[in-house]
Amino acid sequence: MTTVNPAPPPRRRARVPLAPYLFILPYLLIFATFWAWPIVSSFLMSFKDSRLGAAAGYGVSNWQRLLTDEFFRTALKNTVIILVIQVPLMLTLATTLAVALNSRLLRARGLFRFAFFAPLVVGTVAYSAVFRLLFNGEFGIVNRALAGLGLPEVDWLNQPAPAMAVIILAMTWRWTGYNAIILLAGLQGIPEDVYEAAAIDGATPWQQFWKMTLPLLRPTLLFCVVLSVIGTLQLFTEPALITNSGPGNATMTLGTYLYQQGFRSFNFGYASAIAYAVAALAAVFSFAQLRLFGRDS
Amino acid sequence: MKKLALLTALALAGTTSAQSLSGTVTIWSWDAAAKALQSTVPSFNKKYPNVKVNVVDLGNQNVYDRGLAGCAAGGVDMPDVYSIENNEAEVFWARFPDCFTDLNTLGANKYAKSFPAFKWTELTVGNKRYAMPWDSGPVVIFYRRDLYQQAGINAASIKTWDDFLAAGKKLNTKFGGKVKMGAIGNGQDDEWFRMLANQNNCFYFDNNATQITIAKSGCVQALDTVKKLLSNDVVMTTDWGGQITAFKANRLASAMFGAWYEGTIRTNAADQKGKWGVYPMPASRPGGVRASNLGGSALAIPSSSKNQAAAYAFLENALATTNGQVTMLKSQGLVPSLLTASKDAYVNQKQPYWGNQTVWKTILDTLGDVPAARGTQYFQDARQVMIVVQADYVKGKYKTAQDALNDAAKKISAATGLPIAK
Numbered sequence: 144m145t146t147v148n149p150a151p152p153p154r155r156r157a158r159v160p161l162a163p164y165l166f167i168l169p170y171l172l173i174f175a176t177f178w179a180w181p182i183v184s185s186f187l188m189s190f191k192d193s194r195l196g197a198a199a200g201y202g203v204s205n206w207q208r209l210l211t212d213e214f215f216r217t218a219l220k221n222t223v224i225i226l227v228i229q230v231p232l233m234l235t236l237a238t239t240l241a242v243a244l245n246s247r248l249l250r251a252r253g254l255f256r257f258a259f260f261a262p263l264v265v266g267t268v269a270y271s272a273v274f275r276l277l278f279n280g281e282f283g284i285v286n287r288a289l290a291g292l293g294l295p296e297v298d299w300l301n302q303p304a305p306a307m308a309v310i311i312l313a314m315t316w317r318w319t320g321y322n323a324i325i326l327l328a329g330l331q332g333i334p335e336d337v338y339e340a341a342a343i344d345g346a347t348p349w350q351q352f353w354k355m356t357l358p359l360l361r362p363t364l365l366f367c368v369v370l371s372v373i374g375t376l377q378l379f380t381e382p383a384l385i386t387n388s389g390p391g392n393a394t395m396t397l398g399t400y401l402y403q404q405g406f407r408s409f410n411f412g413y414a415s416a417i418a419y420a421v422a423a424l425a426a427v428f429s430f431a432q433l434r435l436f437g438r439d440s
Numbered sequence: 441m442k443k444l445a446l447l448t449a450l451a452l453a454g455t456t457s458a459q460s461l462s463g464t465v466t467i468w469s470w471d472a473a474a475k476a477l478q479s480t481v482p483s484f485n486k487k488y489p490n491v492k493v494n495v496v497d498l499g500n501q502n503v504y505d506r507g508l509a510g511c512a513a514g515g516v517d518m519p520d521v522y523s524i525e526n527n528e529a530e531v532f533w534a535r536f537p538d539c540f541t542d543l544n545t546l547g548a549n550k551y552a553k554s555f556p557a558f559k560w561t562e563l564t565v566g567n568k569r570y571a572m573p574w575d576s577g578p579v580v581i582f583y584r585r586d587l588y589q590q591a592g593i594n595a596a597s598i599k600t601w602d603d604f605l606a607a608g609k610k611l612n613t614k615f616g617g618k619v620k621m622g623a624i625g626n627g628q629d630d631e632w633f634r635m636l637a638n639q640n641n642c643f644y645f646d647n648n649a650t651q652i653t654i655a656k657s658g659c660v661q662a663l664d665t666v667k668k669l670l671s672n673d674v675v676m677t678t679d680w681g682g683q684i685t686a687f688k689a690n691r692l693a694s695a696m697f698g699a700w701y702e703g704t705i706r707t708n709a710a711d712q713k714g715k716w717g718v719y720p721m722p723a724s725r726p727g728g729v730r731a732s733n734l735g736g737s738a739l740a741i742p743s744s745s746k747n748q749a750a751a752y753a754f755l756e757n758a759l760a761t762t763n764g765q766v767t768m769l770k771s772q773g774l775v776p777s778l779l780t781a782s783k784d785a786y787v788n789q790k791q792p793y794w795g796n797q798t799v800w801k802t803i804l805d806t807l808g809d810v811p812a813a814r815g816t817q818y819f820q821d822a823r824q825v826m827i828v829v830q831a832d833y834v835k836g837k838y839k840t841a842q843d844a845l846n847d848a849a850k851k852i853s854a855a856t857g858l859p860i861a862k
Contacts, residue, residue, distance in 0.1 A: 193535070194534070194535070194817065208854070208855075211854065212854070212855075213851065213854075214824070214855075279682070279685075280678075280682070281678070281682060281685065281686070282685060298677075300679070301626075301627055301628075301677050301678070301679075387628065389627050389628045389827070390626070390627025390628060390831060391627050391827060391828040391831040391832070392824070392827075392828050393627075403820070403824065406505065406508065407820040408531065408818070408820045408821050409508065409531050409535045409817075410821075
């Protein structure tokens with residue numbers, strides 16, 4: 144008779160240590176309940192007609208509506224208009240500001256950095272109210288100033304194009320400083336000796352900016368672009384508080400349309416579909432930007 | 441003697457049941473409405489001394505949002521009495537049919553005839569009554585006696601919208617276009633359209649909430665009038681805040697709104713005391729209806745309330761008694777929807793701010809003429825469409841009002857799935 148080989152001793156390495164997982168378990172539970180589950184739940188909800196009550200089954204009616212919904216298209220169009228005008232405008236300004244703040248010629252740099260960052264500290268509701276007042280057609284200081292200069296007054300908040308301009312101005316005022324500070328950090332990461340070498344080779348400051356500063360700043364700029372695009376796709380506060388999406392739907396964005404459907408019409412299913420469409424757009428935009436501008440050459 | 445004994449017994453029985461109600465009733469409401477409810481607490485506590493009433497002023501938006509969150513979570517963290525605007529009420533009953541108590545189970549059926557029918561339409565589903573009517577918004581024109589007089593306009597002779605338009609032209613000539621006959625939130629809201637459509641017995645939806653009726657003739661006429669007023673430049677385009685600024689600056693000779701706007705004018709322009717008056721809204725044709733409703737609220741009792749009997753007693757005292765409703769009218773200018781309130785002595789008193797006119801009588805007398813209209817659970821969808829269509833029509837995007845409203849009907853149908861009425 145042959146003897147049966149005894150079972151091999153258990154390998155110590157294969158044993159999963161339990162303790163660390165126990166320690167992070169509370170976090171995982173909270174994460175799953177308040178973060179992961181709502182994401183899944185809202186995806187499921189996007190297939191439900193929530194207006195018919197709990198009895199309704201699943202279907203694609205919300206997604207069908209999204210494809211043919213004129214309001215969704217208006218919201219998307221407005222969001223893209225803001226994206227195409229405001230983001231480049233703001234980042235150009237922010238880069239200019241960052242270069243200026245980085246200049247050794249500038250005195251009291253700390254003060255300036257604070258001044259340009261300050262708009263971000265102001266509460267959104269407060270600053271929106273101030274913009275409403277500034278651009279009030281009858282009594283606002285902007286129209287008073289225009290009249291003082293002999294220019295025609297503009298009915299800012301009751302006309303589509305001017306209302307859009309107010310939104311873009313307000314966002315630019317609030318976010319330029321924030322981006323400038325990030326870009327400034329990027330600028331300070333560029334070693335001084337690169338510039339010294341360029342200066343010895345006879346490069347003008349203008350050439351230095353275009354041929355060295357901008358290319359070396361590209362990763363930081365890309366970071367700012369991606370963040371701004373995602374932020375703009377979610378834009379809510381300014382159009383909600385300054386123009387109330389109006390006049391008509393002239394400044395309605397994806398964010399305000401989602402809110403309107405979810406929390407005014409209580410149509411959670413359709414609002415979820417909009418939210419997923421926005422998330423998908425943000426993913427596509429970010430991916431495209433990373434592919435187009437993120438290469439290491 | 442027998443009668444007296446019976447009365448005493450009845451009175452005693454009444455007191456015991458009143459005494460037996462106890463605990464706290466928490467009420468969520470907003471701004472002036474909360475203050476108005478607070479003003480009824482003393483009369484309530486006279487009847488029910490053991491019930492503590494706690495009126496919480498959350499602000500309009502917060503009441504709506506927290507109610508939504510509470511109902512969505514299955515009725516947690518809700519008050520005992522919940523304030524709700526009529527227009528927005530149906531969305532709650534439709535999405536959360538179990539969140540509120542059917543007031544008929546507490547005996548509200550007996551008040552069916554105490555309020556005008558149009559106030560109940562949005563508060564009842566089938567044979568359930570989800571809320572009790574509170575204030576209403578009978579539409580009237582508030583006007584500046586002095587400015588009308590300077591322009592040679594006689595308010596009493598304005599009977600139709602054509603008269604109103606003609607008066608506006610007179611006003612433009614007199615003040616060189618600086619003073620207007622009204623303010624329309626074109627592009628921001630469609631309130632004027634709704635007030636005029638309601639007057640013409642037309643609205644977004646029919647009263648069964650099964651069809652879209654916005655392309656019917658009454659609505660077409662309403663939209664046409666709105667455009668006529670705007671394109672003849674007799675009204676200005678401005679939002680809520682702009683309108684207040686304008687009447688304070690003597691740039692508006694009149695304003696049309698639900699009668700709750702009385703308090704807004706009186707408190708914002710205290711220095712114009714005696715200069716204002718009120719007349720019924722013009723009709724769309726000679727001899728037509730001169731009444732309509734804009735806004736107004738109701739009180740509901742969440743199913744999760746532990747103290748429903750006391751909450752209902754509060755509703756009865758504040759809303760279903762003349763004394764309760766008139767107390768709120770006096771304190772905050774909330775317009776009663778209880779029909780008997782119009783017979784109260786206060787309603788027939790002259791109001792000094794309004795040039796000693798008996799404004800409340802003028803206003804409440806229109807209540808019985810208001811055609812019923814339903815916000816339905818799709819109110820906000822329809823409103824969003826109509827704001828845009830109205831602005832586009834005024835701008836000239838559509839050839840006729842009928843074209844515009846056909847398009848609006850199509851869009852509302854796409855958003856709600858309801859069919860368009862033939």
